Amino acid sequence: MDPLRKTIVVASNNIPKIKATREGFNQMFPGTHDFQGLSVHSHVSDQPFSDEETLRGATNRAQNAQTLKPExxxxxxxxxxVESHNGSFCSFAWIxxxxxxxxxxxxxxxxYFLPDKTCKLLKEGAELGHADDILFGQTDSKNKQGSVGLLTGGVIDRAAYYTQAVILALIPFRNASLEF
Structure with missing residues (x-):
């Protein structure tokens, strides 16, 4: 087996998340890697409403994937x-x-900030992907271009949006001799 070939488990079966992980790893560590999607629980709300809860969800997902696929x-x-700022919501993600x-x-x-109609749906209990589907007349947009893709007219889709953050999350691995 190729010693440079790595197995990377993405703690989701969401297509843009897997694509972003593949792009990020391939840019930081060129080579042939195996990427596997795995559905795991985040143990946070379906729609996290704070920076802390969102980070906890990403951490839980990675840890749960590690437990299920330790190899x-x-x-x-x-x-x-999403996070509230003066009555509006902004959207972001943690990797x-x-x-x-x-x-x-x-x-x-x-x-990025979300439209007022999306904010209203979120306040009523909708998850962002569902709110986007309602607002834009889409189906399963979170597995396609996502909110960011819908709002930018496809200039930045959900995978591209996540890719840069995946690359940034790989900094400690690219600089293994440094403590982070």
Whole structure:
């Protein structure tokens, strides 16, 4: 087996999350890797409403994937969340990467504000993906372009949005001699 070939478990079967993880790893560690999606619980709300809850969800996902697939080399948790700012919500995500030797990398995406109609649906209890489907007349948009893709007209889709943060979460692994 190729010693540079790594097995990366993405703690989700969400297509954009798997694609973003593949892109991020391939940019930071070029080579042929095995990427596996695995549905695990985040143990947070279906729609996290704070930075802390969202980070906890990403961490829980990565840890739960590690428990279920201990033979892998890396486990990646990606959790999207929203946070209230002066009555509006902004959307963001946390990425947590756990390495075989216990090293952990974390990064947060950039954030963007959501339309008032989306905020209203969130306040009524909708998850962001469902709110987007209602507002934009879509089906399962969170497995496609996501909120960011719908709002940017496809300029930035959900996978591209996550990819930069995956790369940033890999900094500790790229710089293994440094403590983080």
């Amino acid at each position: 892998a080399d890396f486990w990646v948790g990606i959790e999207g969340g 947590v990467v756990i390495g075989k030797r216990g090293k952990i990398g974390k990064a947060r995406t950039s954030a």
